[in-house]
Amino acid sequence: MDKSPLITSNHSALFQIDVYVVVFTLRENRLQVLLNDLPSAGAWQIPGLALPTDLSLEETAAQCVAKYTGLHEAYLEQLYTYGDPDRNAVSVVYFALVPADSLLTPLDESAADWFPVDTLPPLILDHGDILTYALRRLRYKLEYSAVGFELLPDYFSLSELQSTYEIILGEKLDKRNFRRRILQAGIIESTPRRRTGEGRPAQLYRYRPDAVAEVKARRLFP
Structure with a gap:
């Protein structure tokens, strides 16, 4: 009988885990969010990275913020984990807050840009719903923290x-x-x-x- 373990130390051998970060900031007197362009899909997405085997979820989220903004320090909080059967990967979503006086120009190679939360471009999959939930969480936390x-x-x-x-x-x-x-x-x-x-x-x-x-x-x- 095959007694191979059902769970291996390499999580990517069984399923893919993606880490996405909803990055908020204040620009031009509006709450704005950072989005990454996907020309092949004709839409935009929340910036994200595949989880490496040598980094934690939070370390990957911080790396994602650094990749798309050049900032190596930002407020990070885990938002939600999406693992519905129709998704091709488990998506762990964070939200980040970037001070208004920080470097807010996305890196050229990131193909990212800032958008007001009430004027968003077309988004892939359920990223619109994720942004709506992130904004609701931010507003809720504003009341007690x-x-x-x-x-x-x-x-x-x-x-x-x-x-x-x-x-x-x-x-x-x-x-x-x-x-x-x-x-x-x-x-x-x-x-x-x-x-x-x-x-x-x-x-x-x-x-x-x-x-x-x-x-x-x-x-x-x-």
């Missing part, structure tokens, strides 16, 4: 912070109520810095890395 700060520079004004939340949520927030609740949450602190421009210089703040944002910011913006 400090994930929105991952899209901001290190120092920001309260107006810039509110604008970031409004862009992601797709709705206007009351200025007085927003500032009162974000300051009461204790997750940001003022700095001596000011941003000059038209009108009065704006006070700059920064996120407190020691803040327990998952507790203090719960349901700040229902």
Whole structure:
């Protein structure tokens, strides 16, 4: 009787695992997502890589972000694993957040570009549904965590912070109520810095890395 193992150490011998990353950023006052062009399919896709045998899922996701943006550090979170029988591979999807002041021009060789989340080109397979779910997860996390700060520079004004939340949520927030609740949450602190421009210089703040944002910011913006 053949007693060969049903599972081997080489996962690619049994099935293919692809790692995709939905990369969000703020550009031109809009929430945008990075997509990779597939001329042969006449459509675009979420950037992805086949999982190598020598890298973890998260390491592969980070490598994917670096390949398409040149950035070697970004906020990463696993979104979902898609393994329906009609798929030709198991797809593990992450989402990444890139600060607005980072290098946002995709690498020339990546054939990628940024698109506003509300103005997307044709997408392959179920990538449109994946993007919809990623956006819903981002908006949900914005209500109870400090994930929105991952899209901001290190120092920001309260107006810039509110604008970031409004862009992601797709709705206007009351200025007085927003500032009162974000300051009461204790997750940001003022700095001596000011941003000059038209009108009065704006006070700059920064996120407190020691803040327990998952507790203090719960349901700040229902």
